[in-house]
Amino acid sequence: DAGVIQSPRHEVTEMGQEVTLRCKPISGHNSLFWYRQTMMRGLELLIYFNNNVPIDDSGMPEDRFSAKMPNASFSTLKIQPSEPRDSAVYFCASSTGHSSGNTIYFGEGSWLTVV
Amino acid sequence: GESVGLHLPTLSVQEGDNSIINCAYSNSASDYFIWYKQESGKGPQFIIDIRSNMDKRQGQRVTVLLNKTVKHLSLQIAATQPGDSAVYFCAALNSGYSTLTFGKGTMLLVSP
Numbered sequence: 001d002a003g004v005i006q007s008p009r010h011e012v013t014e015m016g017q018e019v020t021l022r023c024k025p026i027s028g029h030n031s032l033f034w035y036r037q038t039m040m041r042g043l044e045l046l047i048y049f050n051n052n053v054p055i056d057d058s059g060m061p062e063d064r065f066s067a068k069m070p071n072a073s074f075s076t077l078k079i080q081p082s083e084p085r086d087s088a089v090y091f092c093a094s095s096t097g098h099s100s101g102n103t104i105y106f107g108e109g110s111w112l113t114v115v
Numbered sequence: 116g117e118s119v120g121l122h123l124p125t126l127s128v129q130e131g132d133n134s135i136i137n138c139a140y141s142n143s144a145s146d147y148f149i150w151y152k153q154e155s156g157k158g159p160q161f162i163i164d165i166r167s168n169m170d171k172r173q174g175q176r177v178t179v180l181l182n183k184t185v186k187h188l189s190l191q192i193a194a195t196q197p198g199d200s201a202v203y204f205c206a207a208l209n210s211g212y213s214t215l216t217f218g219k220g221t222m223l224l225v226s227p
Contacts (some may be wrong), residue, residue, distance in 0.1 A: 033214070043159070043204065043217040056214060089117075091158050103149065104215060106158035 002026075004107035006092050012113045018080040021110045023092030024073055033093040033104060034067055034077050043091070049075065082114045132198045135191040138205035143186060145218045147208040149215065150179060150190045154201045162190070162203075190225075200225045 005024040011026070015020055027033045033048040047057040049069045057067070069075040079086055089109040095102040130136050140148075146167040151159035165172045165179045165188070173180050178191040181186040192199055202222050 041157060042219045045214050045216075048214055093158075103161050105161060108158045113199075 004094050004105055005094055006090075006107035006110050008110055009108065010111045010113075010115065011051075013082055015083055015114055017079045017083045017112075017114075018078065019086075019112060021077040021090050021092075022102035023075045023077070025075070025092070025094030026105060027073070029096050029105075030072065032069060032075050034075070035091040035093060035096075035106075037048075037089045037091060037109070038087075043049045044049060047089075048078070069106070079112075084114045087113050092109070119183050119201045121203075124225065126218070127220045127226065129194050130195060130197060130225055130227050131192075132195050134199070134223060134225075135192075136190045136192075136203050136205075136223065137207050138190075140188070140207045142207065143183075143209040143211055144209045145186075147189055148181060149181070149206045150177075151204045151206060152201045152215075153204065153220070154207075159204060195223075195225050197225045197227055199223060210215055 003025055011019060031050050035043050036046055036047040039044045044059055046059045047067045048055055052069045054074060065079055067077045070103045077090060089111050090108045091106050093104045093106040095104045122196060149164045150162040152162050153159045163172060163174045163177050163179050165181050170181050176193045179188060181188045188205060190203060200223055202220040204217050204220045207215045208215050
């Protein structure tokens with residue numbers, strides 16, 4: 001299994017620019033999660049989808065952040081406009097469900113630096 | 116809400132020692148727990164999980180203990196190796212919320 005695939009692995013962008021992070025979940029997984037990791041706040045859940053439908057987006061910081069899942073094999077997290085405080089590692093993860101016992105598998109992350 | 120925390124931010128051990136990483140959770144409704152290992156520059160990697168109807172589960176060189184009475188779980192690594200050096204996260208799931216809440220992480224440093 002290829003695992004969860006994220007792109008880009010690293011991105012450096014200027015403040016105000018649009019950033020789009022991409023994720024391909026593990027085939028057959030119907031739940032997809034976007035997390036953000038920083039030294040100060042650790043791993044924070046931004047949003048999760050079940051069967052391509054956003055279930056909980058309460059972790060999305062503000063309107064500058066948006067996420068979509070147009071089909072079962074692809075999701076995007078977009079930041080527009082980006083700000084320096086958005087610098088973090090963004091992880092996508094997937095699982096076979098969203099109940100107990102369904103292990104969540106993480107991608108390698110997208111390392112974002114906004115200057 | 117769920118709050119998951121770790122007792123020690125850094126744990127230093129010698130190669131061959133047994134390591135114990137502790138974690139406390141606050142929500143008694145949590146019913147599934149996972150330990151993840153995160154190496155530098157990589158995503159969290161699943162190590163072992165345990166459901167709330169169990170108090171112990173063993174894997175290869177790892178054991179997770181769950182004490183629901185005091186809302187505490189631990190990860191024991193036997194014969195720790197330099198390759199075990201990483202940050203370890205515990206995570207708790209309340210099936211009613213359907214999402215994992217992660218602790219801040221403990222860095223394990225293994226000296227040869």
